[in-house]
Every structure is written in structure tokens, then in C-alpha cells.
Amino acid sequence: xxxxxxxxxxxxxxxxxxxxxxxxxxxxxxxxxxxxxxxxxxxxxxxxxxxxxxxxxxxxxxxxxxxxxxxxxxxxxxxxxxxxxxxxxxxxxxxxxxxxxxxxxxxxxxxxxxxxxxxxxxxxxxxxxxxxxxxxxxxxxxxxxxxxxxxxxxxxxxxxxxxxxxxxxxxxxxxxxxxxxxxxxxxxxxxxxxxxxxxxxxxxxxxxxxxxxxxxxxxxxxxxxxxxxxxxxxxxxxxxxxxxxxxxxxxxxxxxxxxxxxxxxxxxxxxxxxxxxxxxxxxxxxxxxxxxxxxxxxxxxxxxxxxxxxxxxxxxxxxxxxxxxxxxxxxxxxxxxxxxxxxxxxxxxxxxxxxxxxxxxxxxxxxxxxxxxxxxxxxxxxxxxxxxxxx
Amino acid sequence: xxxxxxxxxxxxxxxxxxxxxxxxxxxxxxxxxxxxxxxxxxxxxxxxxxxxxxxxxxxxxxxxxxxxxxxxxxxxxxxxxxxxxxxxxxxxxxxxxxxxxxxxxxxxxxxxxxxxxxxxxxxxxxxxxxxxxxxxxxxxxxxxxxxxxxxxxxxxxxxxxxxxxxxxxxxxxxxxxxxxxxxxxxxxxxxxxxxxxxxxxxxxxxxxxxxxxxxxxxxxxxxxxxxxxxxxxxxxxxxxxxxxxxxxxxxxxxxxxxxxxxxxxxxxxxxxxxxxxxxxxxxxxxxxxxxxxxxxxxxxxxxxxxxxxxxx
Numbered sequence: 001x002x003x004x005x006x007x008x009x010x011x012x013x014x015x016x017x018x019x020x021x022x023x024x025x026x027x028x029x030x031x032x033x034x035x036x037x038x039x040x041x042x043x044x045x046x047x048x049x050x051x052x053x054x055x056x057x058x059x060x061x062x063x064x065x066x067x068x069x070x071x072x073x074x075x076x077x078x079x080x081x082x083x084x085x086x087x088x089x090x091x092x093x094x095x096x097x098x099x100x101x102x103x104x105x106x107x108x109x110x111x112x113x114x115x116x117x118x119x120x121x122x123x124x125x126x127x128x129x130x131x132x133x134x135x136x137x138x139x140x141x142x143x144x145x146x147x148x149x150x151x152x153x154x155x156x157x158x159x160x161x162x163x164x165x166x167x168x169x170x171x172x173x174x175x176x177x178x179x180x181x182x183x184x185x186x187x188x189x190x191x192x193x194x195x196x197x198x199x200x201x202x203x204x205x206x207x208x209x210x211x212x213x214x215x216x217x218x219x220x221x222x223x224x225x226x227x228x229x230x231x232x233x234x235x236x237x238x239x240x241x242x243x244x245x246x247x248x249x250x251x252x253x254x255x256x257x258x259x260x261x262x263x264x265x266x267x268x269x270x271x272x273x274x275x276x277x278x279x280x281x282x283x284x285x286x287x288x289x290x291x292x293x294x295x296x297x298x299x300x301x302x303x304x305x306x307x308x309x310x311x312x313x314x315x316x317x318x319x320x321x322x323x324x325x326x327x328x329x330x331x332x333x334x335x336x337x338x339x340x341x342x343x344x345x346x347x348x349x350x351x352x353x354x355x356x357x358x359x360x361x362x363x364x365x366x367x368x369x370x371x372x373x374x375x376x377x378x379x380x381x382x383x384x385x386x387x388x389x390x391x
Numbered sequence: 392x393x394x395x396x397x398x399x400x401x402x403x404x405x406x407x408x409x410x411x412x413x414x415x416x417x418x419x420x421x422x423x424x425x426x427x428x429x430x431x432x433x434x435x436x437x438x439x440x441x442x443x444x445x446x447x448x449x450x451x452x453x454x455x456x457x458x459x460x461x462x463x464x465x466x467x468x469x470x471x472x473x474x475x476x477x478x479x480x481x482x483x484x485x486x487x488x489x490x491x492x493x494x495x496x497x498x499x500x501x502x503x504x505x506x507x508x509x510x511x512x513x514x515x516x517x518x519x520x521x522x523x524x525x526x527x528x529x530x531x532x533x534x535x536x537x538x539x540x541x542x543x544x545x546x547x548x549x550x551x552x553x554x555x556x557x558x559x560x561x562x563x564x565x566x567x568x569x570x571x572x573x574x575x576x577x578x579x580x581x582x583x584x585x586x587x588x589x590x591x592x593x594x595x596x597x598x599x600x601x602x603x604x605x606x607x608x609x610x611x612x613x614x615x616x617x618x619x620x621x622x623x624x625x626x627x628x629x630x631x632x633x634x635x636x637x638x639x640x641x642x643x644x645x646x647x648x649x650x651x652x653x654x655x656x657x658x659x660x661x662x663x664x665x666x667x668x669x670x671x672x673x674x675x676x677x678x679x680x681x682x683x684x685x686x687x688x689x690x691x692x693x694x695x696x697x698x699x700x701x702x703x
Contacts (some may be wrong), residue, residue: 024479027472053479055471058514065465065511069436069472072459074487075479077472095461201434201457201473202480203487211460212447 001247003181010141010173013180014080014106014166015040017148019050020188021104024075027055027066031085032118033170034108038080060085064092071101072210074200076152078103082170083110086124090131096163097132098226099211102155102195103163105133106148109271109322110170111356119357120170122271123323125299126332132226134164134233135300137270139256141178144168146250147297149183152192153240159232167299169272171357183248191247230301237298254303256295257310259285263292265372266311268337269320270296273353273360277320280365291369296333304340311341316376318349318368320387322360330383338383349375353387364388394428394592402427403455410453411445415614415621417628418442418527420585422498425525428595429494431456434473438466438499438508441534442527464507467515467524470497474520494599495522500611501542502532505568516575516604523598523605526568529613537616541566544636545687546680547668549616554671559680564687572606573642579605581641583650584628590639590650597641610637618667627665634659635688638695647699659688 008016015037018026028038044050055066063079070077081089086107096103107125111117125135134154138144148166155164168174183191199208214222238253245251258278260266267277274295284291294310296303311317319338321331329335330350338348351368354360364387375381405426412419418441426433434457437443443460446453461469474495480486497515499508504526512524531549532538539549543561548554552561572580578601581594591609598605612619612627619627631637634657639650660681663669672680 024483024485025472025475027475051479051483053475053482055475055518057468057471058510058517061465062468062471062511062514065461065468066472066475068461069459069469069474070476071472073434073473073476073480075476077476091462092465099461197487200487201459202477202493204432204434204457204490204493205488207431207455207457209447209452209454209458212449212452213444213460214449218449 001183001187003183003248005179006182007177007179008141009036009175009177010144010168011037011108011175012040013141013145013182014148014168015044016182017145017188018078018104018106019044020149020183020185021076021152021192022189023052023078025055025070025077026052027057027063027070027077027079028081029057029060029063029085031060031082033110033174034080034082034085034106036174037106037108060088061092064089064096067103068092068096068099068101071096071103072099073202074197076195078105080106080108082108083112083124086128087112090128093128093131093133095211098222100161100226101163102161104148104151104155105163105165107165107167108170108174109167117356118170120172121322121355121357125165125167126323129300129332132162133300134160134162134237136164136166137297137299138166138168138173139272139274139295141173141176142180142250144173145180145182146244146248146252149188149192150240150244154233154237156195157236157240160229160236162229162233172272181248187247191244234298234301234303252297254296254298254306255310256297258293258295260292260294260310262290264290264315265376266292266294266314266317267320267368267372268294268296268317268333270299270333271322273320273322276360276362277365280362280369284369289369289373291372302336302340307337307340308344311346312344314346316347316349316372317341318351318372318375320351320353320368322354324352324355334383347375347381349381349385350383351385351387358388360388394589394596396588399427399592403431405431405433405455406446407453407455411448412441413615413621415624417585417613417624418529418611419445420625421527421609421611424585424588424591425496425595426456428592429496429599432490432492433494433496434459436460436466436470436473436497438503439463440500440503442498442500444534463503465511466497466499466503466508467512470495470522471515471518471520474522495520496525497522498525498527500534501526501528501530501540502534505541505566513575516572516577516606519603521603523595523607525607525609527609527611529611529616531616533613533616542568545684546672548671549668559671559677569608573645576645577604577606578602578644579641582608582637583639584610584632584637586625586628587632587639594641616668618670619665623665627662630657630662633657634662635692636662638692640695646702647695649695649699656692659685
């Protein structure tokens, strides 16, 4: 498939990907670092490159509310936000998933307040990890673009029908010019396909009621049917990714495995910092240290069996979180991974790094690999180790 | 104008019976009347509140048109999304059924409109969506147990501002939401009540005909929250207009028109005396609240007359 090599920021790349789906409606409110993505999209509309109707709302709560109304009406719909904007949407984020509306959202990851901070960490998306959305993470603009294209196919798949969140790191990915391969508009739309809602408010000849009061009688059954969708979603994500790989040559799975075949020690992480980790892993490999990386792409649903299979039999595993959880057990990714490894008898060490955009540098990765060797040799494990912090 | 009783009553009831509103509820009456005028090419959105709760309890729905409920504070934003989807799907030739026009009606109580939903309402009105927002104002948060709202009048007893040995009920003035909506410079804003069926139907018709957003504020006497005999709710709506508490007026493109000017205003105390929420005000020592309320109504009425004159 012919693809164009372009230089774009992550925000621009995702704006193109969403445009290529020819969505009917976009609703958004500005917040750094998401703003540039919606600016780009507004330009598409202003220049006639997109026929999407934009709803320029007065808050993120209304952005998600309008997205819910639009999707329930039968329109292909997206929105985008970051940090506090996502937090303000919270209530409606759950409603979108419960109503099984295939909305796509770019979440340009930024630290949650307080204190207010505009830079990258994953505290925004991690807080919403149980809201019922599919959450995909990216290492660079190419992956953010690819995930954004695939997000429509995943969200709208009849075995799924769940809103899908395309996460990419604020500034590090969103504002950095990167080279990537883009599909032509025609090829992208052919892959994504035309959307038709099965039930639409606008089908006034077949009226429906959306979002009724759901008491002790039925609420639980509705949650049960929602729960049943997530294992199916894992399969659909894999199917769609395989098909996308055949089209583009870029194959994705729930995780990327980097030098994993013979790895005795494994680092698990997600987002842009995986790129930094790979460089340092290469250096240690040259020294004969058998360390590999498992970079999580599908965080929701969490690929439990996939991880357990890949982490079994290793000498030590460490998980790096770019957000904190204040329950005293390590970060959200750590807790998920360790839980997936239940019964494996592999030691798991945990780190928290990069909060509020703190640089994640080569030295921090080296520290992690040095520690990991000690843990593999029977050294002490800790669930919370802070990297790159003033002592 | 289809505002004759015979024609209205021959239209299909789009809010059907069997819903779970209280005996004597005037809210369901309001919604029925609106839907008789709006017709079946309508999509309705409801904010969390009495009317949402009583009309849609899964697996039942009283709505014969499409209906959406999302949350408490976001009804206007939600319906703005539905309306935008209509414009977009129409433009792309992808509507599920072809229609030149569909009515979009959002409704909420005073809690969902004056208070928690004010931002969402303001945003949707400013953006100019083709939608009608209806507030059924029953002067308190009735659905959650009669707590005070910014629509509660001075002196009313509510569960969060109760009358007591050291309290005469709510001490703050009601917010004038209708005028806040006028300040949005939208094409149509009006007040009415369920007693004035002809006025209500005409206002719904106008509101749905304008190009852009419209807002109706409809007084909804509440038998439970106002403490009155369920049989007299509609009478209390009439009397609220006669005493000046709830003037019937409309504002078309900024021009005020008072639809009913009582020859002589009835004393507001007569209206208040029929409602348990004001019972304590008729005990010795609380006369000043009645007096204050009477003066307030008079001043508000005079302000309205001046607005009508100045925008004529």
C-alpha cells in the first residue's frame, strides 16, 4: 500500500487520522496540550478538507455530553482532551461507555492537578481506567496515528461497541515533529469503513429511549453485558491490528516485545519513554545483560493472559509507572501487571517516574537495569521506587 | 396556529399514561401539552429529575418519541449534540429517515436548569443550536426531597432551608432565570404555566418555529413540595399569574410582550396561604416576610412593564 512519509507533530498526525474517518461531529474544548490537535482539525473544516460539524462547547463536561448526544443520534463522533479536562468529563465518560457509544477520543496525557502542571504524565488516563473505555497507548507519532485510525474499527465493531481512547504523551509526542507514514485519505477511509448506528435517536420512525433509570431490577444485568464485551474487545483489537498490519506493514499486538526472546529480566512500561528504555537496553545487551522490554499498547482491556504468558519464567520483572496511585502498592500499571502475574513466582519491582513532565533520561533506565539485576539475584523488592527525584 | 383545543386534543399523546408521576403532578401535564404541539418528529432530552425518573424506568418508557437522558447538569449539551448530528447527517445525506426538520426539545427542572445545568444551558443557547429548552420550575429540588434551589422564593420552607423557631424559610431572592436567557440574545424566550394551555401551545409553536435556540420557563406547582391538595395544582398555576408571582410574557428577538395583564392583582398572600410551604408565614411575627414578598412582586411587575414599554 502506497503511503506518504511526512513530518508532523503527534497532534497533527492524530488530527489527520481522525479526519480520514470522515466523522460527522466533533465536540471539544481547548486544553493544553490537546489544543493544537483541535486547531488543526478546525483548519481542515475551514479549508473544506473536512465536512465534520464541530461543536465548540464551553467545557469538557459539555464536550463529552454533546459527544454522547451526537453518537446516540447516530453520528460518527470524536472529541479530544487532556488532564483536568478529562477529569471534568468524568461522569459522562462512564455514561458514554455504559450506553455503548463508539466515540473516539484523543487523550493527550498530562498531569492532573494539583498542583497545576501542563506536562506529561499518565495520571489523567489512569484515573479513568475503570470507566469502561478501551485505552490504547503510543510510543511516538506513528503509533498515535495508527492507533487513531484503528480506534474507529475497534470502537464500532459489533462485538465491541465501546468508546475508545487514543492516548499519547503530552508535549513529548503531541508537540514534537516526528516522521511517520500516512495512508492516503481514500485508503484510510476504505480501511475504517462507513459507520451506521444500529439504533439512532434520529430514526424518528423507530423511536428509542436512551439512558433510562435502571434500578435494582436491571442495572446489574446491563453491567454484566458490558463486562462481557471486554474479552471480545481484546480479540477485536488483535484482529483489526493484524488487518492493519497487512495493509501498512506495521503490525501491532497488545504489547510490543523488544528483545524478549531470551530476556531474563523484563521492563514493563507504556508511552514515549519506551524509546529511551530501548536505547539503554541495547547498551546493556552489548555487555551481555539479558534484559528486554514489554511495552503495553492495550491497557484497557488489560491483556492479562498475554502478559502472564510472556512474563512467566523470567528471573525478574520491573514495572515503570508514569503516574502514582496513593494506595501504597505502587502505580496503576504495576498493580495490573503484578496481578496478571499472580502465581508465576517471578519477583516484581516497581518504579514511578516522570511525574509532571520530569525528564526520563538514560541514567534512570540504567539505574533500573542495575536494580533489576540485583532483584534477579535475590535482592530486595520494592513496589514504589521513585526515579529522577531530588533527594 | 394549531392552538385550538379540539385540534390539540385530537393529536396523538406522545407522553403516554402509566408513568409514575405523583397524583396531581402538573409536570407530566406540561410535558403532555408540549408534545401535543410538537408532534412525533421530535427528539426529547431530559435532565435527571422528577420527569426523567417517572417517565423512563427500564424496561418501560412513557415516550413515544425518541428520548435521551444522560445526566443531571448536561441536558442542553447532550441535546446540542443530537441537533448537531442531525445537521451533519442531513448534510451528508445519511439520516436514518429523511426529514427536513426535526424538533429538539431539552427539559429540566429548576435544579437541572437554574443551578447545576446553567453552564451547559448557557453554552448551548450561545452556540445557537436549533433547540427548545424547557424548564419546569417547581421552585425546589423536588426529586431529591424538596431542597432549596435558586428558584425557591423567599419564605418557602424546604428541607435544607426549613422554617423553625429561628428561621422563616429561605431568605434569599429567586434568581430571574428567564431574564438571564433573554440576555443570551436568542430569538425566543417566554414564561407560561400548564393552566394557560392556549398560551403554552402557542409559545411551544413559536419556539419550535424560530431559527435558533428558544427557552420556555414553565411554572410547575408541585403537590408534594408545595404541600397542597393534589386537586388544585392547575388552579395554583392560574393564581400564580393573577397575583403577579409568575407573569405570562414572551421576548421575541429582544422585544418584551406581556401576554396577560390582570386588571387588578390579587394579593400574593391569598396564593401563598393555599400552600403548606408558606404556612409558617401566617403565624404572628412573620408578617414582614409576606409584606416583603408583596412588595417584591409589585416591583418585579413594574420592571416588566417598563421592559415592555422600552422594547416596544
